[in-house]
Amino acid sequence: MLKKSLIYSVCCSAMLSPLFANASHSFAATHEQATVTANTLNLRSNPSTKSSILGKLHKNNKIEIKNEKNGWSQIIYQNKQGWVSSTYIKKEKVKSTGATLAQKTISYAVVIANKLNLRTSSSTNSKVITSLVKNTKVTVLSVKGSWSQVRTPSNQVGWVANTYLTESKSASKPVDSSPQLPATSKPSTSNIGIVNTSGLNVRTLPSTNGKVIASLSKNTTVSTLAVNGNWTQIKMSNNQTGWVASRYLITSPTAQVPFSSSVLKGKTLVIDAGHGGKDPGTSANGMSEKDIALDVTKSLVKRLEASGAKVIMTREGNTYPTLEDRVDIANQHDADIFVSVHVNSGPPSAAGTESYYDSSKNPQSAEGKMLATEIQKQINTLLGTANRGVRDKGFYVIKYTEMPSVLVELGFVTNSEDAKKLSSQRNLFAQAIYNGIIAYYNKQ
Numbered sequence: 001m002l003k004k005s006l007i008y009s010v011c012c013s014a015m016l017s018p019l020f021a022n023a024s025h026s027f028a029a030t031h032e033q034a035t036v037t038a039n040t041l042n043l044r045s046n047p048s049t050k051s052s053i054l055g056k057l058h059k060n061n062k063i064e065i066k067n068e069k070n071g072w073s074q075i076i077y078q079n080k081q082g083w084v085s086s087t088y089i090k091k092e093k094v095k096s097t098g099a100t101l102a103q104k105t106i107s108y109a110v111v112i113a114n115k116l117n118l119r120t121s122s123s124t125n126s127k128v129i130t131s132l133v134k135n136t137k138v139t140v141l142s143v144k145g146s147w148s149q150v151r152t153p154s155n156q157v158g159w160v161a162n163t164y165l166t167e168s169k170s171a172s173k174p175v176d177s178s179p180q181l182p183a184t185s186k187p188s189t190s191n192i193g194i195v196n197t198s199g200l201n202v203r204t205l206p207s208t209n210g211k212v213i214a215s216l217s218k219n220t221t222v223s224t225l226a227v228n229g230n231w232t233q234i235k236m237s238n239n240q241t242g243w244v245a246s247r248y249l250i251t252s253p254t255a256q257v258p259f260s261s262s263v264l265k266g267k268t269l270v271i272d273a274g275h276g277g278k279d280p281g282t283s284a285n286g287m288s289e290k291d292i293a294l295d296v297t298k299s300l301v302k303r304l305e306a307s308g309a310k311v312i313m314t315r316e317g318n319t320y321p322t323l324e325d326r327v328d329i330a331n332q333h334d335a336d337i338f339v340s341v342h343v344n345s346g347p348p349s350a351a352g353t354e355s356y357y358d359s360s361k362n363p364q365s366a367e368g369k370m371l372a373t374e375i376q377k378q379i380n381t382l383l384g385t386a387n388r389g390v391r392d393k394g395f396y397v398i399k400y401t402e403m404p405s406v407l408v409e410l411g412f413v414t415n416s417e418d419a420k421k422l423s424s425q426r427n428l429f430a431q432a433i434y435n436g437i438i439a440y441y442n443k444q
């Protein structure tokens, strides 16, 4: 926390876009194919305009006809069955071979933003139909550029930005929480794991009998929660938990995203744990900012040093260097970058991460902004915190330091969800900042 003047605007969570891919789920097609010719076409429960609307189809949607009756066709679309007026569909000619019909592709996705607008078309200028909350499972009907047309559990159809969706291969309703099984070991703070294979199944149970609820691509970072035999319980960036075979996870503290960490060799980094000593910073939920900042910083330093960086901490314990002291340390060591770690406070509803750079005096503000952007992205992705943005503000320690400098407010200690993360996932915050620094150097 630095100033009371921070704006506690509620904004939606913007995560680093996960690679969005369609999950294929094919089934044998044995009926006649058709295409929707109307712009929108109601899918109804019965062959009557009086029956209830199950959903809407759109022009050029490919459907499968099961049955026909009184000008109505019973169809299957995206695994959903219902009736449409035959007037607005056009049957496709069956190829002379007659045998093969196109396979359908169904994909499912989960909303990873706290609040995601469902719009009438694939543009932010279009009307908002409704807002979807985090972890809502949707059916992806089509993908157009950076937008996906989706159907919500309440059968509303509209467009959302892909960035706020994560792929889900589960063909059933989302599982809110996996069954709690006794874990053979449960670390008090969660660690991170990096997936070292492509298409790693995440299951509901620590067994191949567990249902597959997701598939992770190589180099995905997850939090590890517990270990049971050869299985590790993980938490994904959408906060869903599940079990994976431990041998497909790299869990060393220096495990990292697909970047080369060799970029840190020979670099001098100054890492500043905010506050300290007589200055506790902000406090709530039984935690003080100075302690959180120091814990995260220590964990971060371990990771940076393991990658060959020379790291200087402005404080290594519960002491209070002045802001001038902190700046002097960075400038006198001619540091390559400076990162200051803080946590925020505000009304209970305010939540999320903010990363600051300064362009009023810092001579390397463009670089500072890049570094802030990478750190912000990584925290939002790994911790699932709301993205409150990368901001330009002349906080003392980032203003008077002479290298690319960032001050990060990890989250709000006054918000219950953020506080949970700040309490139990300090290593993951450290990993996120580490990843951000690596990503920054890999873009140089």
Ligand SMILES: [Zn+2]
Pocket (backbone or CB within 6 Å): 001, 002, 274, 275, 281, 282, 289, 342, 343
């Ligand atoms: Zn602070």
